[in-house]
Amino acid sequence: MEQPHLESQDESVKPLDRVKVIDLSRLVSGNMLTHVLADLGATVIKVEPPRKGDELRAWQRDGMSTYWLAYSRNKHSVELNLRTPEGMDALRGLLSDADILVENFRPGTLERMGLDKNMLNALNPKLVVVRISGWGQTGCFANKGGFGSLIEAMSGFAAMNGFADLPPVLPPFAMADSVAGIYGAALALAAMHGQRNREQPTIQEIDLSLFEPLFSILGPQAAEYQLTGKTTPRSGSRSPTHAPRNVYRTKDEKWVALSAGMEGTLARLFDGIGYPQGLTDPRFATHEARLKNIDALDALIQGHLTKLSLAEALDFFAVRDITAGPVCDIADLLTHPYILERNLLVEQQAPDGRKVLVHAAPYRINGSRPTIARGAPTLGQDNERWLAATPATPTPGQTQMTTEQI
Template sequence: MSATATAFAAPVPPSTALSKLRILDLTRVRAGPTCCRIFADFGADVIKIEAPDGVDPNETMSGARDGYDMLNLHRNKRSLTLNLKRKEGLELFLKLVETADVVVENYRPDVKSRLGIDYEALKARNPRIILASISGFGQDGPYVGRAGFDQIAQGMGGLMWLTGLPGQGPVRAGVATADSTAGLYAATGILVALRERDTSGEGQWVQTSLLQAQIALCDFQAARYLVDGVVPEQAGNDHPYSTPMGVVETADGFINLAVGGDGQWRDLCRAIQRSDLVDHPDYATQPERLAHRAEVWALLTPIFASDTSANWLQRLEEVGVPAGPIYRMDEVFEDEQVRHLGIARTVPHPRLGEVTLVGQPIGLSRTPAAVVSPLSDKGADGADILAEIGLDAARIADLKAGGVL
């Protein structure tokens, strides 16, 4: 660690919540790393297993190792290089499986079988092992051979025709919704499997996909079609059925206004000093406001344009109408509530100095998550990890010289 790093405050102690778990992380890009990061932040021994340099033709897909994305996704993990295409590398991996609780992978579905690390192979070495597989479209079916990426899943899962202004054409979300959600669902499945293993003593195969996760994330919009047969359309910044709920321009910017019920409509009328609108037959009830949505916004637009965002937010808060600012990312982390929540977590890095990352959005009263270390250099922890399964320094050196590590 550099002199700069050692000058920082004492490191945060790791979480002990999942300290008895060992996770073998074969993942890359985003969905799988998102899953494994949860376990790492809550204290599990997560071993990030990567191919040695030059073995994986797509090794640069995840970006620079010291880049913001890799640092944020892979903190708190130990790093080991293994060439799983070599017999010795595969055997070392299976030896690690004997000591592990969970293996997480997001290869294309057929890769596991070709490498010899499918669920049946892992189960033969450790009946308690849980394999979590994240794919683009599922582990079987007509699309099983397709490559899956977040934006493809956003399109196929319905999100892109829900996002954007009416008539605009499909619009992707500004973040990787399918990837991140698939990672979260995989972590949920793993936790369920771990709890069930306490009863049965057996592991199992947990599966999710970007496509499933994206559809599930659409939630009420998907249910709207399945239950009522309604195909939701793009609504821009308007809520599908509550009005006025959306973005409104002020004298110096924009705010979100969220009037969800008739009582809040009355409170809004008080805030804008328009008591005549309270019982107006076209606006007094939610169904009527929805039917006259364009008129409602036409009434409100010039009113909100007459004062600043800060003044409107204060007035709306005073009467209990939900509203909020619309921040750029720099403003997000300057907000006093965001600072109070402490979701930005700082960790020392040996080359970059102090690095601030996005913490877990989950609070536990006794064993909270912690960001304690940055992403290790590739393979930096290999000697320690392999020593834990009985390899001595000479054997490790031979394997490294032979291209296995």
């Protein structure tokens, strides 16, 4: 597959081309954050431990670090042993002129490394430090391990995901980490903008937990519970706020998703399935009635779609301007016209020479989409460039870190 076609070569497609980011994080949250910044043109330097590197490299499929390829493109890799004074001196050198530092150690680790707020402020007062942790830098859970699955369970997400008569369902991808990473990118850029507007910058620390961003996007659960005294039960693919909204099986054993909560859309749907009296039927005449009688409403819609193939169902919805579409998997999407026309997948070369498809930057700026300037780096690929060019910055009395401290 070819690289995305760029309608223009406007330099604003890389608005962060003079921003330097030092990434000490591991796994998904920090990598997602710096992935967003790298695609926007920032120079992202991944500082990785010797030999094994970022744990994300170990998430492999068929011998390839697919997650590393997808989320570490456009980045640089520096291999440093931060358990030694020499490694810490080199890190301080990298930080001395950086704009953003990203870390996701347990709270207190940065301080034990000798990179407390006062020291960083003396080293580089314009620095923005994004501190990602499971539960935040303070509170009763601050020192509790915070892997994303725990957050997805405790945030309320799993309790509302799945079907009422089946167990709660965790997401099949790193949802909490990804949401925190995207939040973190916005916060880092906002803090950096604020730094540039200050006459005398002082270090800015962002306390970003995995829990709070995911909790924040789950909707008005607290308000609804406060008002009703009831939690929202799991409802599968149905919505607790409007109906119909579900997935329906077609004659050829495919699936379509339908959301027809607006009455104009619903009127066209009722007319199309041969039930024009739908909006005058007391069971379906009002929003509340439709939610109360959702089983009967879904059965009516399913009864019609059972007679249609997927292609026929999509035509049925299209001619009536009904908001519905197919349930696609990645095999469907590789040849889907929307994906192809929007150039949403591009080829990237892996270190072993194989070419794999990865997602393109999910936006355009002035008609242009950022390209992959460089693939995901091998471990320590950029040591010579950055460590030779950046003088080490020693700190008197710096002690060697133990294995347990990082």
